[in-house]
Structures are given as structure tokens and as C-alpha cells.
Amino acid sequence: AQSVTQLGSHVSVSEGALVLLRCNYSSSVPPYLFWYVQYPNQGLQLLLKYTSAATLVKGINGFEAEFKKSETSFHLTKPSAHMSDAAEYFCAVRKDTGRRALTFGSGTRLQVQP
Amino acid sequence: DVKVTQSSRYLVKRTGEKVFLECVQDMDHENMFWYRQDPGLGLRLIYFSYDVKMKEKGDIPEGYSVSREKKERFSLILESASTNQTSMYLCASSLGQASGNTIYFGEGSWLTVV
Numbered sequence: 001a002q003s004v005t006q007l008g009s010h011v012s013v014s015e016g017a018l019v020l021l022r023c024n025y026s027s028s029v030p031p032y033l034f035w036y037v038q039y040p041n042q043g044l045q046l047l048l049k050y051t052s053a054a055t056l057v058k059g060i061n062g063f064e065a066e067f068k069k070s071e072t073s074f075h076l077t078k079p080s081a082h083m084s085d086a087a088e089y090f091c092a093v094r095k096d097t098g099r100r101a102l103t104f105g106s107g108t109r110l111q112v113q114p
Numbered sequence: 115d116v117k118v119t120q121s122s123r124y125l126v127k128r129t130g131e132k133v134f135l136e137c138v139q140d141m142d143h144e145n146m147f148w149y150r151q152d153p154g155l156g157l158r159l160i161y162f163s164y165d166v167k168m169k170e171k172g173d174i175p176e177g178y179s180v181s182r183e184k185k186e187r188f189s190l191i192l193e194s195a196s197t198n199q200t201s202m203y204l205c206a207s208s209l210g211q212a213s214g215n216t217i218y219f220g221e222g223s224w225l226t227v228v
Contacts, residue, residue, distance in 0.1 A: 042221055
């Protein structure tokens with residue numbers, strides 16, 4: 001079965017610093033991977049997704065993620081953090097073939113310090 | 115834009131009450147989902163539906179049931195609410211079978227069972 005692990009439940013960065021949120025997946029077949037963001041008291045919004053077309057995926061709000069098969073990773077990065085990036089971020093993988101739901105990691109809360 | 119609307123943002127119910135959480139999507143999506151979100155656990159799938167009157171159990175279906183009488187509407191039912199069902203509930207929808215398809219989320223319903 002496919003699953004994802006997010007390393008670090010809380011990450012704190014200074015405004016303008018690099019953001020790196022880690023996600024590792026386990027999958028017996030090439031996975032479809034997603035990053036979602038959740039702002040306080042809101043639902044989840046898609047940031048970006050990997051669907052095997054390109055290993056470097058660019059998303060909204062300046063975020064990008066690189067699919068690395070050798071490392072089974074799909075880490076999310078942003079070169080320069082902004083105060084508005086403070087939110088919770090979830091990595092997700094599409095489950096086994098035939099199931100349409102996503103399996104989510106436990107989430108990483110990003111704090112941005114002024 | 116896809117819109118997934120959850121009818122109640124905040125509910126307080128008593129132990130033993132029957133609770134209905136309603137969700138409507140406006141994009142003619144085949145698939146609809148109910149997730150539960152708890153701190154440190156991420157999102158966990160309760161049920162999903164891939165067609166009218168069709169449903170599949172997710173990872174944590176115990177204590178819940180669902181109803182999908184119309185394509186645009188998916189209801190989550192707690193037959194007899196318990197305090198351990200206090201949580202944030204997220205409804206979502208997606209189009210078709212393709213594994214790369216995005217899942218779109220509603221804003222969530224905060225349920226407190228007292």
C-alpha cells in the first residue's frame with residue numbers, strides 16, 4: 001500500500017529564508033503525489049502535483065517540489081518565505097490503483113518569523 | 115472554479131444524537147469523499163462514493179454512514195454521536211478515474227460532541 005511520511009510536524013523559518021518541507025513516500029508503483037496547503041479555519045487547497053510528466057513541479061505562490069525516485073522523496077521548497085505562507089502543509093499520495101482517494105501525511109505546520 | 119460547499123461550519127451536538135453533515139459540489143464530479151482531520155494524524159478517509167448510490171468504506175468507517183442520492187450531494191451520518199467523534203470533517207470531490215485528477219475540498223465542518 002502507498003503511504004507518505006512528513007518529517008517534522010513544525011517548521012519555523014524567518015521571513016525571506018528558504019522553506020523546505022520534507023515528504024517521503026512508499027510505493028510499489030510510480031506514484032501520483034500532491035502537496036496541499038491549509039490556512040487557518042479553511043479547507044485544503046492544491047499547491048502542486050506530480051503526475052510523472054516532469055520531475056520538477058512548479059505550483060502556486062512560488063512553491064515547487066522535486067520528485068526523486070532514488071530517494072523516494074517529494075520535498076516542497078520555496079526560495080523566500082513570506083509571512084502569508086504560514087499554514088499547515090500536507091503531502092498526499094494516490095492510493096492503490098482503482099482507489100480514487102488520496103492518502104495524506106500527518107502535516108507540517110510552517111511558522112514564519114518576521 | 116470548483117466549489118465544494120459544506121452546509122455547517124460549526125456544530126455542537128450531544129452524545130447519542132444523530133448528526134447529518136451535508137456537502138454539495140457544483141462541478142458534476144463523479145467522486146465525493148469524507149475525511150476526518152485530527153491534530154498529528156493528518157486527514158483520514160471515512161467513506162467515498164464514485165457514483166450515485168455507490169459507496170466504499172475508507173480507513174475509519176466505524177460509527178459513520180453515508181448517503182448519495184444525487185450526484186452533487188454527499189451526506190455523512192453519525193448514527194449516535196460520541197465524544198471521540200469530535201473533529202474537523204472535510205468533504206471533497208474529484209472528476210473521473212484518472213489518478214492525476216485533483217481532489218477539491220470544502221472549508222470543513224467543526225463538530226463538537228458534548
